[in-house]
Amino acid sequence: MIEHNVRLGKMMTRSKVLDHLIRDKDNVSIAMTQPMVRFENVTKRYGALTVLDGLNLDIARNEKVSIIGPSGSGKTTVLRMLMTLEQINGGVIWVDGEPLTHMNKHGQLVPASERHLRRVRAKIGMVFQHFNLFPHLTALQNCIEAPVSVLGLSRQEAEARGAELLDMVGLGDKKNHYPIQLSGGQKQRVAIARALAMRPKVMLFDEVTSALDPELVGEVLNVIRTLGTEHDLTMLMVTHQMAFAKEFSDRVCFFHGGKIAEQGTPDQLFGDPQNERTKQFLSAVLEAR
Amino acid sequence: MNEFALSLTFSALARGLLVTAAVTMAASLVAVTMGLVVGLCRVSPRRSVRWPAIVYIEFFRGTSLLVQLYWWFFVLPIFGVALSPWTVAIFGIGVCVSSYGAELVRAAIRAVDRGQYEASIALNFSRATMMRRIIVPQAIRAMLPAWGTLLIELLKGTSLVFFITISEFTSSAKSAADATGNYLFFFAIALLGYYIVARGLITPFVRWLESHLSRGFVRITAP
Numbered sequence: 001m002i003e004h005n006v007r008l009g010k011m012m013t014r015s016k017v018l019d020h021l022i023r024d025k026d027n028v029s030i031a032m033t034q035p036m037v038r039f040e041n042v043t044k045r046y047g048a049l050t051v052l053d054g055l056n057l058d059i060a061r062n063e064k065v066s067i068i069g070p071s072g073s074g075k076t077t078v079l080r081m082l083m084t085l086e087q088i089n090g091g092v093i094w095v096d097g098e099p100l101t102h103m104n105k106h107g108q109l110v111p112a113s114e115r116h117l118r119r120v121r122a123k124i125g126m127v128f129q130h131f132n133l134f135p136h137l138t139a140l141q142n143c144i145e146a147p148v149s150v151l152g153l154s155r156q157e158a159e160a161r162g163a164e165l166l167d168m169v170g171l172g173d174k175k176n177h178y179p180i181q182l183s184g185g186q187k188q189r190v191a192i193a194r195a196l197a198m199r200p201k202v203m204l205f206d207e208v209t210s211a212l213d214p215e216l217v218g219e220v221l222n223v224i225r226t227l228g229t230e231h232d233l234t235m236l237m238v239t240h241q242m243a244f245a246k247e248f249s250d251r252v253c254f255f256h257g258g259k260i261a262e263q264g265t266p267d268q269l270f271g272d273p274q275n276e277r278t279k280q281f282l283s284a285v286l287e288a289r
Numbered sequence: 290m291n292e293f294a295l296s297l298t299f300s301a302l303a304r305g306l307l308v309t310a311a312v313t314m315a316a317s318l319v320a321v322t323m324g325l326v327v328g329l330c331r332v333s334p335r336r337s338v339r340w341p342a343i344v345y346i347e348f349f350r351g352t353s354l355l356v357q358l359y360w361w362f363f364v365l366p367i368f369g370v371a372l373s374p375w376t377v378a379i380f381g382i383g384v385c386v387s388s389y390g391a392e393l394v395r396a397a398i399r400a401v402d403r404g405q406y407e408a409s410i411a412l413n414f415s416r417a418t419m420m421r422r423i424i425v426p427q428a429i430r431a432m433l434p435a436w437g438t439l440l441i442e443l444l445k446g447t448s449l450v451f452f453i454t455i456s457e458f459t460s461s462a463k464s465a466a467d468a469t470g471n472y473l474f475f476f477a478i479a480l481l482g483y484y485i486v487a488r489g490l491i492t493p494f495v496r497w498l499e500s501h502l503s504r505g506f507v508r509i510t511a512p
Contacts, residue, residue, distance in 0.1 A: 004330060047415075083407075083410065083411050084410065085407050085410060085411075118413055118415070121410075121413050122413050125411065125412075126411040128404060128408065128411075130404055131404075132402075132404035132405060132407060132408035134405065134408070134423055134427075135427065136426050136427055136430070136502075144414065145412075145422060145423075146412035149414065149422060150413050150415075150416045150418070151489065152413065194412070195411070196411075198412060198413065230308075270460055
């Protein structure tokens with residue numbers, strides 16, 4: 001019996017190694033072409049209301065994509081589904097070549113287990129409109145809590161990295177402040193540092209400047225700009241800052257009625273929109289300024 | 290009434306007050322511990338954990354405390370479980386109050402901003418870690434004032450332990466009044482005694498906890 005188990009164990013080890021080799025080889029060949037994030041025919045409904053209707057969207061590695069559109073067009077839902085804050089009603093979301101919402105079982109895609117979700121979700125970080133900092137923790141503690149208790153980093157390691165990240169967002173001197181002692185812009189920069197501390201490959205920004213006083217918007221956008229140019233990050237942002245979207249994005253998607261009505265480079269979309277809805281939206285937004 | 294009898298009466302009163310304070314403190318400990326445990330079970334996503342908590346709360350909150358004490362003390366021995374009066378006093382009252390406390394815990398956990406849960410998911414916390422490190426610390430702070438009130442209620446409920454043979458503050462005030470005929474004086478002392486324990490013991494303790502746990506919730510000058 002024991003012998004049998006040992007033999008079985010050896011077999012399993014061997015097949016695992018083999019499996020690994022194959023996967024590694026695949027990864028190398030696929031990595032260049034495979035999108036970092038793929039929405040495949042994703043549908044989201046709230047009761048009778050269809051918020052997203054068969055969404056197909058590929059986002060390449062390190063691509064910066066902005067999502068714009070009128071409220072209720074489903075743009076925030078895209079991010080929330082990717083962060084697994086919302087369950088999807090149809091289709092599959094892929095992250096880095098792996099299904100996020102599903103897992104492979106006997107060659108079939110079945111709804112993901114909590115364990116699978118947590119493993120794939122680790123590649124994604126998110127910054128929220130209302131910061132959602134932990135009010136009972138200081139800026140630094142906000143940045144080290146998850147690295148310590150989720151990634152298993154030592155306290156020292158996490159603190160060093162947390163301090164470094166707070167320095168990067170220009171808040172090195174505020175690390176012992178509680179969120180309530182910070183301005184909106186500072187809170188949002190802590191939130192960015194906190195998300196980065198988990199070393200995500202994909203960063204989601206959900207209207208991160210919408211809750212800020214106008215004079216604080218710049219400092220947050222500057223941090224995002226730095227991130228985009230100095231780090232290998234795939235970034236997906238829902239924004240109302242058209243000027244920033246134009247300057248920063250590789251691609252802009254205009255959402256309307258739960259679908260991508262139009263997408264293209266910033267120059268195409270802002271300079272020469274084809275879709276009637278896009279034109280209306282952009283002229284309304286520009287009028288408001 | 291001679292002075293000797295009076296001094297006996299007062300020492301009985303003082304002992305009664307001590308008994309009441311002791312039962313209050315020990316039962317509070319049980320109430321807080323069980324309240325937290327049952328309240329956390331009550332909000333569990335697992336039905337097998339949630340349902341026993343619901344039954345616990347419904348039973349102990351929905352039936353009379355005095356009858357519960359009678360069950361612990363007079364009925365359980367029929368089934369071969371004999372508990373001392375003090376055990377019954379502390380656990381009987383503690384468990385009953387914990388069922389109200391569990392609802393406070395549940396309400397406070399539910400009241401934590403949804404954004405805190407979402408940020409925890411985004412940071413990939415396991416549910417247990419999220420509750421322990423993020424949600425519960427905030428909920429505890431929010432539920433403290435309500436706990437203060439509940440523990441004062443508990444204090445007053447301790448007078449029922451007289452019916453399971455413990456002479457506590459109310460009963461010793463009653464016997465002092467009976468012995469001397471001075472009802473006005475001794476029942477005035479009884480009122481005052483409870484007030485002093487409530488305001489002198491429970492309220493300061495809860496306030497201390499509140500200020501201790503309020504880091505990040507009130508604006509204080511930067512360190």
